[in-house]
Amino acid sequence: GAGVSQTPSNKVTEKGKYVELRCDPISGHTALYWYRQSLGQGPEFLIYFQGTGAADDSGLPNDRFFAVRPEGSVSTLKIQRTERGDSAVYLCASSLDRGRNEQFFGPGTRLTVL
Amino acid sequence: AQKVTQAQTEISVVEKEDVTLDCVYETRDTTYYLFWYKQPPSGELVFLIRRNSFDEQNEISGRYSWNFQKSTSSFNFTITASQVVDSAVYFCALSSGSARQLTFGSGTQLTVLP
Numbered sequence: 001g002a003g004v005s006q007t008p009s010n011k012v013t014e015k016g017k018y019v020e021l022r023c024d025p026i027s028g029h030t031a032l033y034w035y036r037q038s039l040g041q042g043p044e045f046l047i048y049f050q051g052t053g054a055a056d057d058s059g060l061p062n063d064r065f066f067a068v069r070p071e072g073s074v075s076t077l078k079i080q081r082t083e084r085g086d087s088a089v090y091l092c093a094s095s096l097d098r099g100r101n102e103q104f105f106g107p108g109t110r111l112t113v114l
Numbered sequence: 115a116q117k118v119t120q121a122q123t124e125i126s127v128v129e130k131e132d133v134t135l136d137c138v139y140e141t142r143d144t145t146y147y148l149f150w151y152k153q154p155p156s157g158e159l160v161f162l163i164r165r166n167s168f169d170e171q172n173e174i175s176g177r178y179s180w181n182f183q184k185s186t187s188s189f190n191f192t193i194t195a196s197q198v199v200d201s202a203v204y205f206c207a208l209s210s211g212s213a214r215q216l217t218f219g220s221g222t223q224l225t226v227l228p
Contacts, residue, residue, distance in 0.1 A: 030197075035216075042221050043159070056213070091159070
């Protein structure tokens with residue numbers, strides 16, 4: 001079966017630009033997570049969706065970051081006025097939301113802000 | 115607050131050697147879940163195991179085994195008879211209390227030499 005997919009796989013942008021990163025979770029998974037991974041570090045939590053609503057957005061670093069999941073499936077992470085410090089791999093994961101199930105990760109989007 | 119510490123940044127072994135990856139966690143919650151993920155050079159995180167705080171039974175899966183000890187807040191991972199294909203970064207992660215997201219350690223880079 002299909003796993004979590006993310007597009008684009010790579011995104012290069014200039015400082016100050018707006019970017020959108022897309023995540024398509026495993027079919028039937030109601031929980032969706034975004035993480036950010038910097039070089040040599042473990043993933044850091046950004047936001048968690050249960051269905052269409054953001055259940056926990058405590059990891060978003062500032063108001064330049066925003067995410068939506070309008071139909072409870074595909075999610076888009078939006079970053080406004082990108083800064084060089086936003087450069088990282090953005091990972092999406094999904095899980096069945098029964099108890100504390102394992103999260104299945106996508107391949108990530110590598111964002112480079114020049 | 116929850117925290118995961120993987121003190122070993124890099125480990126290098128020769129094929130067929132056994133290797134243990136250490137993980138120490140911190141949480142004030144009595145209910146929590148521990149995970150191990152593998153991140154091969156391709157970059158995609160692969161789920162290996164999940165344990166909950168009420169089940170201290172050690173687990174073995176093929177060449178992999180996990181030792182969960184609440185008394186020392188540790189969840190160590192042993193690979194027996196390592197193979198070159200085991201070379202990857204391994205992450206230990208924690209999910210505790212009402213939080214669904216994972217808190218990751220900084221990872222251990224394992225290199226298995228032929």
